[in-house]
Amino acid sequence: MNVYVVMGVSGIGKTTIGEKLAEKLEIPFYDADDYHPEANVKKMSSGVALDDEDRKEWLEILAKNIKNWSENKGAVLACSALKETYRESLSKGLKDQVVFVYLHAEYELVFKRMKARKGHYFKESLLKSQFDTLEEPQSAIKVDVDQEITEIVNEVLGKIKQ
Numbered sequence: 001m002n003v004y005v006v007m008g009v010s011g012i013g014k015t016t017i018g019e020k021l022a023e024k025l026e027i028p029f030y031d032a033d034d035y036h037p038e039a040n041v042k043k044m045s046s047g048v049a050l051d052d053e054d055r056k057e058w059l060e061i062l063a064k065n066i067k068n069w070s071e072n073k074g075a076v077l078a079c080s081a082l083k084e085t086y087r088e089s090l091s092k093g094l095k096d097q098v099v100f101v102y103l104h105a106e107y108e109l110v111f112k113r114m115k116a117r118k119g120h121y122f123k124e125s126l127l128k129s130q131f132d133t134l135e136e137p138q139s140a141i142k143v144d145v146d147q148e149i150t151e152i153v154n155e156v157l158g159k160i161k162q
Helices: 014-023 036-046 054-070 084-091 107-116 124-135 149-160
Strands: 003-007 030-033 076-080 097-102 141-144
Touching: 003 054, 003 084, 003 124, 014 030, 014 076, 014 097, 014 149, 036 054, 054 076, 054 141, 097 124, 097 149, 107 124, 141 149
Parallel strands: 003 076, 003 097, 030 076, 097 141
Antiparallel strands: none
16 A cells, blocks of 8 residues: 655645545554654754754654555655655655655745744754755655645645546
């Protein structure tokens, strides 16, 4: 079964879109943030960006789960997956079962959303580092998020069915 990884920078709507997509596809939804080791959460909470070494264990945990989900009902996972190497780690051995859905927006739109966000450990000061780190995927379903949630989900569903 397919695992759809809804990816992009923090604040772009991965969780919201991912939950709605999972609901429409009738498969479970998971948020990659829930799988961060405690040290990563503490580091981000203090306003420090994660480096590749910090992300290594997290990506390994996610890859194991993706394999399990693909062997069951499939799933939707909200995950930043900013670099090509991260996406390769997540989909290792499962290239055909892992579909990346890239939520795209300009920095200004995401920054505005981040300022309005409450209760999330990710600091808006880290947004620039996410945009700097982002390597836009070449083989992903790309959707601009400057539209209504329903329109975004419908666009993703339409592209999945092609």
